[in-house]
Amino acid sequence: MLFAYTYVPHTMEKMQSFIDFIFFEVWCKAPIGLAFSLDLFENEPDLREVLSAFGFATNAPERGKQFYKDIKAIYELFAPLTPKQIDRLNRWYQANNDIEKVCANDPAVQIARYADIAAIHPDLSGQLESFFKGLYSQQLLDLAALREKIGRIDEHYQAFMQANTTGKCPFCGITEMLGVYHTGREAYDHYLPKAIYPFNSINFRNLAPACHYCNSSYKLSKDPARNATGRRKAFYPYATDASPIEITVVLNTPDIDRLTPADIQLTFGPDTVREEIEAWKEVYGIDERYKAKCCDESSGKYWLTQVLDEWQEDERSPADFLITLNRQADKNPLADSSFLKSAFLKGCQRAGLFDVIAKEGAAP
Known part of the structure; x- marks a missing residue:
């Protein structure tokens, strides 16, 4: 989480x-x-x-x-x-x-x-x-x-x-x-589903508010503590020493207009909580949801538009935008989904999208 x-x-x-x-x-x-x-x-x-x-x-x-x-x-x-x-x-x-x-x-x-x-x-x-x-x-x-x-x-x-x-x-x-x-x-x-586990259905350390999509569309009665092979580690919702999640986005296409989830690879870290991350991704459909957001017109494609249109109009480079965004993401990673926005735009930069569109914008 x-x-x-x-x-x-x-x-x-x-x-x-x-x-x-x-x-x-x-x-x-x-x-x-x-x-x-x-x-x-x-x-x-x-x-x-x-x-x-x-x-x-x-x-x-x-x-x-x-x-x-x-x-x-x-x-x-x-x-x-x-x-x-x-x-x-x-x-x-x-x-x-x-x-x-x-x-x-x-x-x-x-x-x-x-x-x-x-x-x-x-x-x-x-x-x-x-x-x-x-x-x-x-x-x-x-x-x-x-x-x-x-x-x-x-x-x-x-x-x-x-x-x-x-x-x-x-x-x-x-x-x-x-x-x-x-x-x-x-x-x-x-968190430990009441459909599976006895004794803790009114224990507030097992009760955590969640958005409708996490609770009712993805998690349902999935078990964070166990998969088909047996017990596993999972994030504790009330941990006092939670590790920040690192996300890397790799795009396999230089064409943002045709970007699909199949063109996106997501890598999560740190490795010290690898098992917890895998449980989190599976239970809450994280790969699917983050890729969908990156492909969405009002999210990923709009984020790229911000870089290439709004900031270039102010005669500021995409690289400057990323520096500012990274600072914002460090201060408040959840505002405007900055944790994902920053990772996505870094992926766009690595895929050459900034250069491609910059050249197109420079053409007579």
Whole structure:
């Protein structure tokens, strides 16, 4: 990804703490043999209050009732498990929520998919899948009893965008994001897809706002942490030591008017994050999208027009334009897609396009 987000603490994190309590202090202790009741939640009074409203209030909303029923059903499926099975689920839960180490492909962190749970307990896998996929839903999060404890996700988004002010999607760098001056918001992407991984669907370190194209057109349920050959490294959306991405554009044609994606080669660096780059490119369709932008009339071809028309009218050379552009790209690479614009125009220069068109412009 082009840059990492700054993580923003918020009361919404309390929902994950509720789920942590349910998992470790209720489900994992089910084999002790206690009957399921609100007494199991006495050490988490806010959660107990929510479950009381969902499970016992006469006007309890249907989605709240289902939340309560799901917790109870999973408790009953945990009850006959052996200590070894409980320990395995415990380790999987902790691993799946350590998003940074998952992205680093830390060998000490053994993540689990629903398929892994299904291999040893199909009924439990199905019930967990239903529960965790449903956690991140407005139908649940907007219920008054829960909302009073954790706040609103729209409030989290506003606080998030006040701290993350680039205005661009970090996964592609080319699409503007809805921010603090918009009434709407972008969707939160489940970086480790909730369709594949249990336990982390409401963990905000696994939730990152993404533009519509990255989230809904390209990534969908693609898995950054795994491909067909197995585990791999991926960029962590909240890394504090993110490396800037280097892009080189090579054009295989001197004719800008006939430029197609097949005429463009893209090289990315640095090599120190080669594996992360390959995962990023695959998941977000980066090659296709950057090549398309370079070929677009309003982007790549317009960028070249700027060099050859506007700057030559001021009696300034294309080389001068590139020097200025490179300075701008260093200061603010995301403004006007300068990170790609600069790489593309350098590619045009190497391909001789500046010289070709300059000669054409000098002809009588």
